Amino acid sequence: MQPLRIALAQLAPRLGVLEENLARHRELLAQARAAGAGLVVFPELGLTGYQLQDLAAEVAMRKDDPRLLGLASDTKGLSAVVSFVEEADDHRLFIAAALLEDGDVRFVHRKLFLPTYGLFDERRFFAAGDRLRTVDSRLGVKLGIAICEDFWHLGVPETLALDGAQLLINVSSSPGRDLAAIHEVGLGTAASWRTLMRTYAQLTTSFVIFCNRVGMDETISFWGGSEVIAPSGDAVFTAPLFDEGLYTVDIELGDVRRERIGLPLLRDERPELHLRELRRILAHRTGLEIDEASEPDEGGGTPPPAKRATGGREKRP
Template sequence: MQPLRIALAQVAPRLGDLEANLARHHELLGEARAGQAGLVVFPELGLTGYQLQDLAAEVAMRLDDPRLSRLAAATVGLSAVVSFVEESGDHRLFIAAALLEDGEVRHVHRKVYLPTYGLFDERRFFSPGDVLRAVPSRLGVGVGLAVCEDFWHVSTPQVLALDGAQILINVSSSPGRDLATSSEVGLGTASSWRTLMRTYAQLTTSFVVFCNRVGVDESISFWGGSEVIGPGGGAVFSAPMFDEGLFIGEVDLADVRRERIALPLLRDERPELVSREWRRLIAERAGLAPDTTAEEGAEDGLDVAAEPGPGRPIGFGGVAGSTGPGATDSEPARPERARPGPARPERAKARPKMGAA
């Protein structure tokens, strides 16, 4: 398997200026292509800015929006993850991350967990997604998308890895707050994120790609510090804090195979046990009669095969869904698979500054 060059597009989007941000995405896709990147990742709401509030409806796009189609067309020969406000057919708004490949929208993930604590008020303006799916990619491995707060819930990376993801991609708009002088990076938030990423990479024996924005929205500062973590839990390369730009590094995807053979944690997971215990907890919270399948040693009663059948590989074949590009995560895409030491990331030469409104 050939090494993969990953470009982290650590941008400072202009709040509410969809056209300017689209232009910047096109520019950075061109730079990534010139840098021979195979995967380009942009941060959460990189196409719109984060602190949108009542502007959310004005910048929302449907999946058939020509502007999104033109951005997808710029990914021929590339895989890219972009984030925007998605408007559904029934006019609900979602914080979405889309996997664009070879000119198509291959998969859309809707942010599942919307924070409503501290400075966050997302649930007031957006609807939550309700599906977690891994999808095949042109890179030759499965990819799982998550948006910021999704990674603060341990079930997210676990489900994505069990569903077949070997690269877990989290796009974020994480603000700098909770100053901590004891932190090596000076920000409590950054220190917490780095702990999460390393832990998830090691526990799922997967690559973790974290892309965080920079700049300022309505007096809220964002710290950047995007990273790629290897399946053993070590940093492969990191982008600087607070700097806007495109940062490129290289990974060996075969590291996942080596790590999973040496440390078969995913093989030893027992999702049927977890499912049974979740059903028991849900029944108890609702005051329902105990689920007899929750008794120790009972059959799990799941309508799935214990072993994958013909044409049903572990991961992508284990969950029913639609097939074909352009589906949302509630109607997951299932395109055909295509073949596709720590280092300092390369900074793209062209770095015109973009200030946040």
Template sequence: MNDAGFGARLRLRVEQMDTVLADPAANLARIATAQARAAADGVDLVVTPELSVTGYDVRDAVHALADPESDAPFGELAGGPDVVVGAIERDASFIPRNGALHLRGGRVLHRHRKVYLPTYGLFDEGRYFGRGDGVRTYDAGGGWRMGLLVCEDLWHPALAWLLAAEGAHLIVVQSAAAGRGAVAGGAAGGRFASWGAWEHLARAAAIAYGVYVALANRAGVEGGLVFAGGSMIVGPDGEILARAGDEGEDAITADLSLDAVAAARRPYAHARADDPRLVAREIARIVESRP
């Protein structure tokens, strides 16, 4: 890959990492090491989990860990392939945001702020973060259009649809999903019954829209949270191209191509038949009818 972006074929690696809570320097050093390994393997894009720079359960340290929004805050990651990191940013309003940042040459190519902040069960993100206000696709070069989501965002299918409607070929999802359910696994195997739902969500988006879905989940333990691992890369036909283990750090790699996107869309006409104007009209009607 060069500064102009990806080619028509894209080698993607998901780094299923553990992180050190509230220690950005240590985490960035680990990401840089993973980036160097990826470069040696000809990888074009490395994807890390949600809040990979800071750790997840930051609580009241969120303000101290929030960096000002900037296009060049990651010089230590300037020398290798592109990398998607999870970081806390603050904008001119000084509100911390849970951000997914696509870095190229250490500079921010695209940023997404997590829209849906879970405040149920073990999660209380709405207490510490401000929510994002939208999703956008972006040009990654070589004909690739990408979109980013963070964890809970994937559970709101309208966001994946919006990215697909704007022409995405690849949707990258960062997550810090804790394991739920008895240590019994499910149809998909693994330790946690909850992971089957993540697989269904990722595969459904891939099949419905003819897009790649790369899901990078956190590994390890942090406070009372046991992260579920199980990261995956799903092809545009819904097939799982690579799956990480669920008992610690792992790395998975797959070769992606725009030809495969085109082939997956030939049997169906979902994109051709889609009608965003109808959706916009009906959403406006529903919103206006609510008290």
């Protein structure tokens, strides 16, 4: 199998300057194409910058915006993941990542988890997405696309892998913080992300592709350090911290098969068990009565859980 060349566009967008960022994306797409890349990944809100606040509405684009379609038209024979503020028909604003392929906007993922704590204030300015879907790509594999905080929730990479994704792509604007000498790379944020990505790649036996921006918005600096992690959990490539650049890395898609044959974790996943227990947990959290501590077919005296679950709609006191 021909190796897939991935280009990680670790760029520093200009805050709120959409036209300039669009031009920069087109320039880097051309460079990536010239370098033989098949997949080009840009960071979260690479088209707009991150710390937008009330500027969000001013840089928002619908997914049929001519400017986005113009960018898509540069992707003949290429796959690219770009990120922008999406305005929906009902005028909600989303942090979105689009898969552009062969000249089209093929798919849009809306950020599911909007951090609104610490230095983050996303929920004030954006709506959260409701769908987590994989997408078939021209690369011959399914892609799972997620945005930054989405990957701080275990269920996201897991669901994407169960849905058939072999490449998990996370685009980020991760602010560097927690500067301390005790961390492996001198920056707490970078150390945490590295742990997560290696773990997800190994547990989902998929490639994890992480593209994080650099540069500064206002007072926060973004640390870059984009990576590609193999299904074995080993890093194939790590970009430098803070340096802007277009970094290319070759991967063997056949590594996914090899890893999954040798380590059939996905085969052994038990989503039905998850679903059953999640239903119970959800019922408990939302105040619906279910109390099953034992295995479903044990202790013949109690009614089967399915029946209890459907019948048990009474509110807890």
